[in-house]
Amino acid sequence: MKNKSTFTILTLGCKVNQFESEAIEKTLCHKGLMSWNIGIPCEKNTDKSLPEICIINTCTVTAKAAMQSRQAIRQAIRLNPNALIIVTGCYAQTKPEEIAAISGVNWIVSHDEKGSIPDLIESFCDSENKHPSIVFYGFDKKRDTKFNDMPATPIGTRTRPFLKIQDGCNAFCSYCIVPYARGRSRSLSEDLVIEKLHEFRNARRKEVVLTGIHLGVYGKDLHPAKSLFQLLLKIWEQGLIERLRLSSIEPCELSDDIIELAANWKGLCPHFHISLQSGDDIILRRMKRPYDSDFFRNLVLKIKNRLPDAAIGVDILSGFPGETQQAFENTVHLIESLPVSYLHVFPFSPREGTAAFRFSQQVSSKIVKSRCRILRELSDRLKYYFYNRFVGKTVEVLVEEKCERMSGLLKGISRNYIPVMFYGKNTHKNSLMHVKIQKVNSRNMVLGKI
């Protein structure tokens, strides 16, 4: 590189997007650029000048996420008027023309070309180019059918780093824009997963979170086809990592084999984040979800039977078209009747291009808001109940690098996803400690003692 250009990356959306941003960041640092992002272990820009390159990795899962992506782009342009502005991610993929209409954007990069961003920047910095008015990268060819691996494994500063092992989705649930944004399902080969886990182990990481857009179908596209269970088994057999956690998984893909493996292998965290979306069978059919409430009930009971201490998180999408008061109450009653530990609640948001965009019986935004509030309050009660079950017990936590923001106490995450705060030394960071849970306060903060 001719000069030490400085860059910043703003990331919206899911763990997969975060993983990809961190991979771009690491590769740019390797190429000699300097990161403005806090906590990235590469040479920092210490003077007060502005970053020369701004990358905005967008999201479009809801209308709000798309709006926040537009705001982030406009803010980056306003704060860094002379920077090269690069926009990528799911919003850029599905609505490149809306991004192009924002004055000041220079490059719009498709998902397929996301991994090439560092090389594109390097060539740009090496040339005498001025910022182009607007360039589209990767929109003119057929969507890639291979796994879009990133040029570097982002180890960064996360105590529990993400590893993307699967991308894309073939399911086309009626509300979801993601298959349009990320294309067909494709997987990282088993050998590469193992290689990357070696990298994490060499960087002294004790836990890795396996992520994907549709994680449960991992391996189906490989030749020969593989499964998530086979991959987990291989990781177990090789004794590669002390703790492995799965990000969210679909109910039908959390197989008996995986549950059994978690019961037999301490390294597979007993924490399952399951995408239920609704507890009403009519709504589930309209969503094109391939299970019903009884299936979900049996799954949760099966997990708890085999793994009584497991954390079970549940995604709920509230306010889907046709969600009557009765349908909403069916969801609430289903959750209340099961040993669920917490909820992730999303308001339904009609996404253009999806089937549900045109569905009749849209629910008013006022009702959607109120249902989301009721579900979030339910989630607080579930968490309180779940955490309190462990008061007086000792759990193994992995101590995070970052202290708890308000109290400055150390924070560790248990295998079953309880965030425990306690007094300790800096040397305890990134180590596995045994902590006795002492109490849970009214704000669901869990306090413990080494």
Ligand code: SF4
């Ligand atoms: S499984 Fe359904 S909800 Fe999940 S990414 Fe695919 S289409 Fe979207």
